[in-house]
Amino acid sequence: MLSIPIVKLHQSVPPRMSEKLSLDDVPFTQSEMELEARDKRRLELFVDAVFAIAITLLGLGFVAPVVQHSNGALVGSLMGIAPKFAGYFLAFALVGIMLNNHWRQFQNIAYANWMLYFINLLFLSFVVLVPFATAVWTTYPDTTVGVLIFHSIIFIAGVILYANWTYVRWRPYLLKKDITGQTLKEIAYRDASFPPASALAIALAFISPALSNIAYLLIVVMMAMAFRQRRRRRASHG
Amino acid sequence: MLSIPIVKLHQSVPPRMSEKLSLDDVPFTQSEMELEARDKRRLELFVDAVFAIAITLLGLGFVAPVVQHSNGALVGSLMGIAPKFAGYFLAFALVGIMLNNHWRQFQNIAYANWMLYFINLLFLSFVVLVPFATAVWTTYPDTTVGVLIFHSIIFIAGVILYANWTYVRWRPYLLKKDITGQTLKEIAYRDASFPPASALAIALAFISPALSNIAYLLIVVMMAMAFRQRRRRRASHG
Amino acid sequence: MLSIPIVKLHQSVPPRMSEKLSLDDVPFTQSEMELEARDKRRLELFVDAVFAIAITLLGLGFVAPVVQHSNGALVGSLMGIAPKFAGYFLAFALVGIMLNNHWRQFQNIAYANWMLYFINLLFLSFVVLVPFATAVWTTYPDTTVGVLIFHSIIFIAGVILYANWTYVRWRPYLLKKDITGQTLKEIAYRDASFPPASALAIALAFISPALSNIAYLLIVVMMAMAFRQRRRRRASHG
């Protein structure tokens, strides 16, 4: 461990941070840096790219209808796909909030390693299925099975994202220095909204498939609560 | 507020800028930086990625025709989709100008926060619908409803992009330091071209769907006027 | 012009370069930087993203055949699309060489402005059409019209890329400092291979559509010649 050439480390860490690194900060040998570390920036961009494509493919669900060239026929056919629009915006919002949670995690992460890469890859393998799941759901919104696929994929993705943060919390050397314990807890709290919300949606799907989506309001409620609490804490400090 | 460790801030700001930051510049506590700030660069790249995919999907509107293997048959079938090419280039140009406006805003923005992230996400949720709207429009260019969808989506996206700049203007700590008031105003002026142009297009769609696109010339006119004014101001200073 | 705050400039230029900037180097006022300059890095990434999507969409031309579950039937059906594979690799290579030319230009460019943005946008609007053009070409390789679309799009894209470099050459302040005149000329020479090669392909398409692709060998020949000349010059200097 004593043999880490500090010069080497500089090359793979974020520019600013590098100045503050000392041998004690990073529990990696040079060889481990070369083989096990992964470019954190590259991982962020890769995740973003897959999310960008996945949400854009959500839009592929809409195809120009084949009807008569009249306003009436067109309005009628568009009314028919109106529920698809509702589904599109809900899926877009959920995926967007999930990505927001990912960003919050990664702006507090300083290093990535191969394990973090594979956790994120697993995460993405479910994100990629969201357009398909949304298509099934908006086509069969009246069936339990049709909506279950969507809820299950959101559930699994939510659990993996939570696991990602847990993995990082256990390895403080992957985190930015001087991160507050309050932040560590709050990020966990906010990422914890997806699993129960989608689990509730799964349960509701057996009672009323059409109403099961209401469960996702839980995510918004938890976001709002975190926001209010933060405001209050800030006010009491001011 | 007094407890912001300046070291922490350095990590999340653009490298060069960081040197000039002092405690007065950024009205964030460390905890707020960790939870509410968002990587500005990552946001730019995400927006660019979605735009890149959306404009490339515009090209998916063209499918190799199924006709006889003769020049005549092929020319005939391509003539049939000629209006689609006009629509493709118009949509491409509009989306491109919109992205140009986004770039102009963000090269003057220094920090992003979660709110900016969600404003941009909402913006993207309409950008993603452009390929669909273009397909409907070029398939039903002779109907009011067919062209209205396209104009409405451009209108909403334009309003959100304008709102994005308004949000930032109200929060100077998100902007690069020493930005001139003239720049703040001019960016608002240039972003203001989309809403009236597409509103005009919506109005024209009720009179003549086919001619409603002429309204977008207003954007070009406003761009040219801004450009000329700038030239004149520069000449008078030289 | 005398009023450019150097601090401001630093924020929008590549980190390393910034140290060497003085008021004489950049003929922009602060206000022009804020409104007319564009993030060069963001432009590169946007171009790359569109290219990445366009070449990946080339692969969408291949669809799993619907035949009997037997090796014989599958081989037969795959043989039928063999020419499509040849077309795929040729289009991939041409688009790849074009992107390589773009990279060569941009690694010598230091700044981008709005005009460069729009030249590149125009360039991309034809790159995006390559998958469609390739599909038409590989479906109708025996017709003049079928192959002409592909050749025309390569021709136009090649001309715009050449124009991009010409635009930059006329504005030395957009280039990296101390760039050699030899480099300026050689980049122009190498980018000059696409227009004549595709023009030749267009001419050949009227004689023999199937053989018109041979014209693209001209690009390879010109690349090899540039390479050999470079080797020779280097040897004579050693």
Next chain:
Amino acid sequence: MLSIPIVKLHQSVPPRMSEKLSLDDVPFTQSEMELEARDKRRLELFVDAVFAIAITLLGLGFVAPVVQHSNGALVGSLMGIAPKFAGYFLAFALVGIMLNNHWRQFQNIAYANWMLYFINLLFLSFVVLVPFATAVWTTYPDTTVGVLIFHSIIFIAGVILYANWTYVRWRPYLLKKDITGQTLKEIAYRDASFPPASALAIALAFISPALSNIAYLLIVVMMAMAFRQRRRRRASHG
């Protein structure tokens, strides 16, 4: 060679590294840097973008079924595409491991040149075919030809990625400074898992197409062995 202006070099190398460069480090003339060098970061991002799109297109293989609106019908139809899900996750994992190998290589590479660009382009031209190959494979998992296409593409991509590292190893000036010989060897060892595994899959395809995928376990075994060996070496050093 003696005429390299060090100032120029700084502009095209990673910020931190640049400080340690001297004329001896980089065997390029200024003109060669301007014409032959390629932006390493841009190459990484381009590769990542193509991978991101390719794996997302894997998800396009799933289309909402057209059946009766009943749970039974939906479950039946989803059961029918269950093998497709197995194929999806296997392809996703293989492509993900391949990208992981690419990242490991590039975090030890400091510079890219045009040759590296074209090796990677060739690599990507096969990666792009993976969604098609996966579709053929999961549609005809019971035929030798159907699975052979997939195995062959993985084989070719694996060989090119290995060749990429071999190319770099022969040109130490492209590598980061002070890289350990152990790292050079281990990366080669880990990248060596794809060609034999897919070659074995090709051989097995002639015996049992359905079981040929078992061959890819070899990659996991080789990864685990490398991991264990590393643990042991570390323990013996501690």
